[in-house]
Amino acid sequence: MEHIVYGPVPSRRLGKSLGVNNIPHKVCSYSCAYCQVGKAVSMQAGRSVFYNPSEIEIKVKERLAVLKLSEKPDYIAIVPDGEPTLDLNLGILVKKLKSTGIPVAVITNSSLLDREDVRMDLMSADYVSVKADTIDYDQWRSINRPYKTLELEDILTGIRIFSDSFKGKLVTETMLVKHINDQENSLNSLADFLGQIGPDIAYIATPTRPPAFENIIPADERALTIAFEIFKRHHLNTELLTGYEGNQFSSTGNFSTDLLSITAVHPMREEAVFGLMRKTGASQDDLIQMLYSGSIRRVDFDDHRYYLRSFSKKSNP
Numbered sequence: 001m002e003h004i005v006y007g008p009v010p011s012r013r014l015g016k017s018l019g020v021n022n023i024p025h026k027v028c029s030y031s032c033a034y035c036q037v038g039k040a041v042s043m044q045a046g047r048s049v050f051y052n053p054s055e056i057e058i059k060v061k062e063r064l065a066v067l068k069l070s071e072k073p074d075y076i077a078i079v080p081d082g083e084p085t086l087d088l089n090l091g092i093l094v095k096k097l098k099s100t101g102i103p104v105a106v107i108t109n110s111s112l113l114d115r116e117d118v119r120m121d122l123m124s125a126d127y128v129s130v131k132a133d134t135i136d137y138d139q140w141r142s143i144n145r146p147y148k149t150l151e152l153e154d155i156l157t158g159i160r161i162f163s164d165s166f167k168g169k170l171v172t173e174t175m176l177v178k179h180i181n182d183q184e185n186s187l188n189s190l191a192d193f194l195g196q197i198g199p200d201i202a203y204i205a206t207p208t209r210p211p212a213f214e215n216i217i218p219a220d221e222r223a224l225t226i227a228f229e230i231f232k233r234h235h236l237n238t239e240l241l242t243g244y245e246g247n248q249f250s251s252t253g254n255f256s257t258d259l260l261s262i263t264a265v266h267p268m269r270e271e272a273v274f275g276l277m278r279k280t281g282a283s284q285d286d287l288i289q290m291l292y293s294g295s296i297r298r299v300d301f302d303d304h305r306y307y308l309r310s311f312s313k314k315s316n317p
């Protein structure tokens with residue numbers, strides 16, 4: 001039971017979170033092409049008993065006991081290098097961890113949400129993140145590379161049922177891969193589906209570390225900007241996860257710092273960038289310099305011009 005508990009680690013989504021690994025390394029129902037912890041070593045879609053939840057609870061409490069007050073986590077996050085709902089004891093574990101008084105988050109790939117026992121186990125969590133990369137069968141097969149018994153329609157139905165009754169904070173996470181699920185038509189279909197789910201936040205991400213398969217190319221800034229706009233048009237509260245912990249809510253008064261920080265979370269329309277420029281006393285030259293240094297990118301889409309923090313290799317606008 002080594003490496004069962006780690007952190008706290010900082011993240012924009014969860015603040016400070018104490019991580020819990022309730023699954024042996026890389027036991028998963030998917031073998032996502034973009035997986036950043038390597039190819040799945042053991043695939044399964046049936047649930048199993050892995051670790052004793054009481055022993056995990058003890059390890060978490062031991063860790064909490066040695067943390068300073070300032071290190072107290074905002075969440076205990078069940079986020080293993082595999083799929084947490086494969087753990088038959090997940091529901092018991094969530095309840096035990098909640099006895100610490102700290103909210104519990106579970107990050108799931110959603111593949112088992114068609115099972116009532118899995119939905120019940122997640123129901124007592126305070127925060128659940130469900131993976132929703134696509135609703136297209138062929139895209140799902142090539143991106144998520146599911147275990148052979150899984151069916152996309154069942155999973156989508158499971159997500160809908162869960163979202164109807166879950167009372168905690170529900171977020172979705174969509175990982176965009178170039179030329180697979182970053183096309184406008186599939187993003188519109190996905191946004192329709194997410195609109196039915198009504199997540200608190202719909203996160204759009206792109207692989208930022210070397211993926212499991214070399215032919216996987218992260219979606220670029222243009223695709224992310226378009227995806228963001230499509231999600232917004234479906235009234236989804238949307239944020240980007242591109243590897244930078246931007247903070248759209250705090251202003252330093254420095255144009256380039258604030259622009260980089262805000263556009264790490266969402267693209268900014270040109271009018272808003274000009275507004276920030278006026279507020280911080282910056283000039284057009286400052287903006288042009290950032291474009292030419294490659295720190296931000298400019299994207300034209302549907303009669304509007306957007307700016308987004310650069311996260312791929314440096315390039316001119």
Ligand code: SF4
Binds near residue numbers: 029036
């Ligand atoms: S669901 Fe997560 S852990 Fe499993 S293969 Fe996909 S990215 Fe990796």
